[in-house]
Amino acid sequence: MPNVASILKAEISRVARKEVRAEIETLKKASVAHRASIAELRRQVHALEKELRRVAKGGARPATAPDSPNETAEATKRRFSAARLVAHRARLGLSAASYGQLVGVSGQTIYHWEQGKARPRAAQLENLAAVRNLGAREVAERLAER
Structure with missing residues (x-):
């Protein structure tokens, strides 16, 4: 006759592993989602830093408002x-x-x-x-x- 204690111990270990595996799976999914959002945020920061460098390199030019309507017509923006x-x-x-x-x-x-x-x-x-x-x-x- 098998030892009841060893069978009980084996069954408890099996059920515990099953429960731990289920909990770890949800944590893994959350971790993957967090890593993806961190990567996206890093890309956004990189793009914003690049834009900031471009704007800083262009120099801060003060915007001058035209004094009269004639100057507005003459100062049309050209691309x-x-x-x-x-x-x-x-x-x-x-x-x-x-x-x-x-x-x-x-x-x-x-x-x-x-x-x-x-x-x-x-x-x-x-x-x-x-x-x-x-x-x-x-x-x-x-x-x-x-």
Whole structure:
């Protein structure tokens, strides 16, 4: 006849392991969820730090409010896209030097703008906008005049 004490001990151990396993499983799921949320928070912090560095690098420029409605019309915001500059210059079939003559800058400056190494100033953006409104014939006429 088997020892009742050893059978009872084995059964208690088995049931205890089963209960502990169930508890540990819920803890593991919670741990995985916490690790995922920590990883997401780290990504958000990294993105915010990157944005902060970008803003700090750009410098804090004070926003100036225009004094009159005429200044508002004159101070329209112009956007600049290096890819659009490349596409426009390619569409016209111009070298960087020729395109630079139209805008009033050097060919090297055009290359720097296209590669994203530099950005045009406000006055140069106005010149770029003026050149963007020209057709191929007008561009050829202007280059022939210079």
